[in-house]
Amino acid sequence: MKRVAFYTLGCKLNYSETSTIARQFEEKGFQKVDFHEQPDIFIINTCSVTENADKKCRKLVREAQKIAPEAFVAIIGCYAQLKPENIAQIPGVDAVLGAAEKFRLLELLPTFEKKPQAQVLAEGLEAANSFEHAFSYGDRTRTFLKVQDGCNYNCSFCTIPLARGKSRSDSIANIVAKAKEIALSDVREVVLTGVNTGDFGIQDGRRVERFIDLLQALDQVEGIERFRISSIEPNLLSDEIIEFVARSKRFVPHFHIPLQSGSDRILRLMHRRYERSLYAERVATIKRLMPQACIGVDVIVGFPSESQEDFLDTYQFLNELDISYLHVFTYSERDNTKALEIKPVVPISERNERSKMLHILSDKKRRYFYEQHLGNTHTVLFEHEVDAQGQMQGFTENYIRVTAKYDPVLVNELKPVQLVHINEQMLVEIEEPETVFVTHG
Template sequence: MKKVAFYTLGCKLNFSETSTISRLFQERGYQKVAFEDTPDIYVINTCSVTDNADKKCRKVVKEALKHSPEAFITIVGCYAQLKPQEIAEIPGVHAVLGAAEKFRLVDMLDGFVKPKKAQVYASAISEANTFHTAYSFGDRTRTFLKVQDGCDYSCTFCTIPLARGKSRSNSIAEVIKAAEEIAQTEVKEVVLTGVNLGDFGIQAGLGRQENFYELVQELDKIAGINRFRISSIEPNLLTDDIIRFVASSQKFMPHFHIPLQSGSNKILKLMRRRYLREVYASRVQTIKSLMPHCCIGVDVIVGFPGETEEDFLETYNFLNELEVSYLHVFPYSERDNTRAISLPGAVPQKERNLRADMLRILSEKKKRLFYEQNVNTQATVLFEADIQNGLMEGFTENYVRVVAKYDPLLVNETKHVRLTRLNEKGLMEVEEAFLEVLQH
C-alpha cells in the first residue's frame, strides 16, 4: 500500500478540493499519511493569488524531499494551471496537472513511476468546463463545501479566470446531496465556498438555471447540520433577499466576508469592479440594521497602479467610518497576463507596504472594538479539536474567536456560553462557572 501526503496553499476552495482528491486516492487503496511521515507520493495544491506562489511552491517541494527524498511529487492547483512549465523545472517535481486534469490524477498517474523529465498535463483553461463536487472532511471541525467554480468577471488585477475558467456551478439538487452526506458525519458547520460564490447557478452548457438565494433557502432545511457560513460574496451579488434570509435563519450564521478592494471609486473603476463604494456602504448598512451583532470581513488591495496618497486616504477613511469587523489587506502585486500590469502610475513597493501596515493597524482596532461589543453577552460556540497549553478555542455564531479551559466533552460541540473579557492575545474568554454548569 503506497502512502500519500497532501499540502494545500491558498483558499478554502483549495482545501475542499485537496480533501476530495485525497478521498479518490483512498478509494483506490492508497494510505493517507501526514506530510512528515515519509510518504511515497506528495500532492501539493497551489495558489496564485499572492505574488510569491513560486517561492512557496519551491519551499514546500524542498521540505517534502527532506522528509521523503524518493517520493513522487505532483503539483496541482491555480499556479499549476498558470505556470506549468515553470513548475516542471523545479527540482524534485515529477508531474504538473492543470485545472482540467487534477481530479483525474490518480488515473493519469496510477503507479506513480518517476519519469526522466517532469510530466506536464495542463490543457487550455477552456477545457476546464465541468463542475467537480468537492468538500473537505476529517481535517477540521467545519467542512468547506464547494458549490461554484470559475469566474466570468474581468477584474484587471486578477488571474483567477485564467487559472479556473468560466463560472460554473453544481445544481441545487447535487449540493443538497453532498450536504446530506456531510450531515451523516459529526460535522457541525458547513462553509459554502466558490470562486465567485454569489454567481452560483450557471451550469456548464446550460447557462443560468438557479441562483444563490434559492440555494441557501434549500440548505436551511437540511437536518443534521447546525451551522452554515457564506465564505466570501461580491457586494453586487449580495442581495437584500440574501441578507434578510440570513437575518431570519437559525442555521445561517450572522457573518459575511465581502470584498471591497478599494474605497475609492476611481480605483474601483480602474480595477473594473462591478460596484461603487456607495453600493458597498449600503450593503453594510442593511446588514447592520437587521443584524447589529453581525461580523463583516473585508478584502482590500492597496498600492494599485494609479492609487495616489489621496486615493488611499479615501479608502482608509471610508473603512474607518464603516461598521465592519476586520480587514484582509493585500499590497497590490503584478500578475502576468492581467490588464493592471500595463496601467500607468505604479506605486513603489515600500509605499504599498506602508499603506498595508496602516490598514492592518486599523483592522486590529476594528476587530478589538467588535470583540468588545460582544463582552457580557451570551453566544453559542462551536469548540474545535486543536488543544494548546491546556486551552481550546472555538467560534461564536458571529465569528468571535473564544478560548476556554480544555474539556474533552466540549470538542466539536456547540455550547451556549457567556463571553466575559478579552485576554492578552485578543481572544474572548468565557465564564468558567457558566461553562462548568453546562458540562456537569
C-alpha cells in the same frame, strides 16, 4: 500500501478540493500521512493569487525533497494551470496537472513512477468546463462545501479566471444531496465556498438557478446546525439574501465581502462591478437587520496608480464603516493581467507601509467588535485541535474566535458562553462553566 501527503495553499475552495482528492486516494488503498512523515507521494495544491503563493510552492518542493528525496512530487491547482512549464523545470517536480486534470490524478498517474523529466498534464482552460464536486471532511470540525467554480468577472489584478475558467456550478438538487450526505456524519457547520460564490447557478454557460434559492434549500437540511457563506461580492449580496440570513434557522450572521478599494477611481481601474456607495449600503442593511453580525472585508493596497489621496480615501472609508476585521492584500504584479498596463507603479516600500496601516486598523476594528459583545451570550462550536498551551479553540456564530482549556467533552460541541472581559492579549474571558477566551481569527 503507498503513503501520500497533501499540502494546500490558498483558499477554502482549494482546501475542499484537496480533501476530496485525498479521499480518492484513501479509497484506492493509499495511506494518508502528514507532510513530514516521509511519504512516497507528495501532492501540493497551489494558489496563484499573489507572488508569495508562487514562492511558497517552490519552497514546499524543496522541503519535500529534504524529507523524502525519492518521493514522487505532483503539483496541482491554480499555479499549475497558469505556469505548468515553469513548474516542470523546478528540481524535484515529477508531474504538473492543470484544472481539468487534478481530479484524475489516479487515472493519469496510475503508478506514480518517476521519470527523467516532469510530466505536464495540463490542457487549455476550455477543457475545464465541468463542475467537480468537492467538500472537506475529517480534517476540521467545519466542512467546506464547494458550490461554485470559475469566474466570469475580469478584475484587472486577478488571474483566477485564467486558472479556473468560466463560472459554473451544479444543480441545487445535487448540492443539497451532498449536504445531506455531510449531515449523516458528525459535522456541525458547513461553509459554502467557491471562486465567486454568489454567482452560483450557471450551468452550460447560462444561468438556470439562483444563489438565494440554494440558500433556502440548504436551510431545510436537517442535521447541520450552521451554514456559513465564505465570501460574496457586494453586487451579488442582494437585500433578499441579507433578509433571508437575518431570519434563517441555520445561516449564521457572518459576511465576508470583498471591497478591494474605497476609492471609486481605483475600483474602476480594477474593473470592479460596484461603487463604494453600494458597499456602504450593504453594510448598513446588514447591521440594521443583524446588529450582532460580523462583517469581514478584503482590501488591496498599492494597486497601480493608487495615490496617497486614494489610499487615505480608502482608509477613511473603512474607518467609518461598521465592519469587524480586514483581510489586507499587498498588490503584486501577475502575468497576463490588465493591471500591468496601468501606471505609475506604487513603490514596494509604500505598499508595505499602507498594508501596515490597514493591519493596525483591522486590529482596532476587531477589538471594537469584540467589545460590543461583552456581557452577551453566544454559542461556540469547539474544534478538536489543541495548541502547545493545552488550549482548544472555536468560533461563535458571528465569528468571534474563542479558546478554552482543553476538555474532550467540548470537542465538536455547540456551547453557549458569556463573554465578559478582554485582557491585554486580546483574549475575552467568560464566566461559568469554563474559562474561555476570544483570540484573533
